[in-house]
Amino acid sequence: MTQSLLSYYEAIEKASADMLEAARAGDWNHVIKLEGACVLLISQLKNAARSSALSSEEAQLKSRILQRVLVNDAEVRHLAEPWLEDIDKMLQGRPKTLH
Template identity: 40%
Template sequence: MSSLALYESMSTLSAAMVEAARANDWDRLVKLEREMAASRDGILRAAGASQEPLGAAEAARKAELIAAMLENDVEIRQHVEPWLTSVRKLLSGTARDRAVRAAYGAFGP
């Protein structure tokens, strides 16, 4: 697969990640992120192999795809950050509860 085709694939995955983030479908988002990482690894492998340089039109398309993925990343983060903040609060509260129970010898739920 050419590097440009890999960028096209990553752009499609990135758009799907936005949809998953909008829907708060965290399991799907994680799955898509793994697929994105595999595509990224493919690009890195392709960069290590000798390939023909991209023409002007292909280079412009690659730049468009990268810009779109960066925009998608911003939106994904807008959806994920509040969720992560709430998870952090939940986890820190749980850890604090355990510390209090341990300090005062209270065991149980």
């Protein structure tokens, strides 16, 4: 069962690398799609983690994987900043409504 836990972490890392590649290409629709896949993988991981634990060695590997995911995420966010600023500028001129 622990191998499947690590495979979730590896799949999340792969998705985050794919998100970064899509962000570098300016394919924000694909970034959003991959983000949804990550959310699903994380949910599945949480479920699987309830019934198994990682060994010390596996926990170290998990930590290295998560560090790479965080680096990828930070770069995607950095690439998205100009895009998000454009959206903010577009919304500034619109009247604000309360729901």
